[in-house]
Every structure is written in C-alpha cells, then in structure tokens.
Amino acid sequence: DVKVTQSSRYLVKRTGEKVFLECVQDMDHENMFWYRQDPGLGLRLIYFSYDVKMKEKGDIPEGYSVSREKKERFSLILESASTNQTSMYLCASSLLRSPLHFGNGTRLTVT
C-alpha cells in the first residue's frame, strides 16, 4: 500500500514565523500535491510538483512556497505565517492518471 506521511499532525505557530510542512511518499510517484482544506471550501490546490525540482502554482499559491529536492519528499513552506493560513493541510501523491493518495493531514494553527 502507498504510504504518504506528513511530519506533524498538529502544529501551532506564531504570526510571522517561517513554517515547514513535510510530506514523504514511499511509492516512487512522480506527482505530489499540497492542498488546503477549509470548511465549506473543499480542497484547494496550493502547489504541485511533477518531478524533482519541478513545481507549479495551484489555485492559491500566495504566501506559500514549496521544495522538492528528492522524489519522495515535498515540503510546503509558509514564509511568514499569518492567521488566515490557519487551516488543515493535506499532502497527496500519485502517478499521472491514477487516484491521489493522501496523508493524514496537518492541522496548523497560527496565533
């Protein structure tokens, strides 16, 4: 079974801090994704990557950046955390025409 592991289940950070959310998958998937989930808004794509060092902006990239130095790891970076980035963050990976495999999610609170 594919395993997608997000490093933290819960995270509390202060406004202005730099925040790193880590995601690792173990199935050699080319594609990796970061979504943000908010009540009533579904899942919104922040960034995705289709290969090592390759990245593309999703629908809501403002305030975020990503890093993919190795195929199995995809990091989401909040350069200067703000309270409106309090949310659930979901990482996913997949092959090109296959379903997404999700991690457990990271509940981030910015105070």
Add this chain to the structure above:
Amino acid sequence: AQTVTQSQPEMSVQEAETVTLSCTYDTSESDYYLFWYKQPPSRQMILVIRQEAYKQQNATENRFSVNFQKAAKSFSLKISDSQLGDAAMYFCAYRSSHNTNAGKSTFGDGTTLTVKP
C-alpha cells in the same frame, strides 16, 4: 478551468438504506477521470470509486456505484445498504487525462453524510 459542484452540503441516511450523493462538473475536455473520495472523522482521505470518461459502463465497487452521465456532466454516487462506517465527508473530484498540469485534481466542496442507526 474545470469546476466541480456538490449541491448537497449534508445528507443523512438510515442504516441499511440507500443514499445518492450528487456531483456535477464542467469541462471542455472529452477525456478525463472522475473520483469519489471519502474522508472519515479520522481525516485520511481514501478513494471510494473511479470512473474513466471514455467508459460508458458505470463503475461499481461492492456497495458503491456511480451514475455517470457524460452529456449531462453528472457523476452521482450511490451507497447501498448503508453502514455506520460510511459516515464521512465525501468529495467528488475531476482529473484531466492530459499530461500537462500533472493531472491535477479539482474537488467539490464535499458532502457530509450521516448514517443513523
């Protein structure tokens, strides 16, 4: 850009009965994939069922089946013999089959399903 609409924010069903969750989408593409994902209260999202647009036959996975109407751009999920473990938020998702954009998925807002004992 593709959009996915789930018009039912909440649904409830009696245990052992059948419920249908609605999903419509908008796209100009002819080849794509549609998915239903389930997110139980424990939060990990898992795949329920998938449908390839080029296949006319509706997908079925045990108690879960879809009604795929390509012309109407409709993709509903039917859950038969509902069980308490089916209680979750369900998301409909669209994914292009094209190589561009890494096949990124577009999700609906979700439907929260409650199963009553």
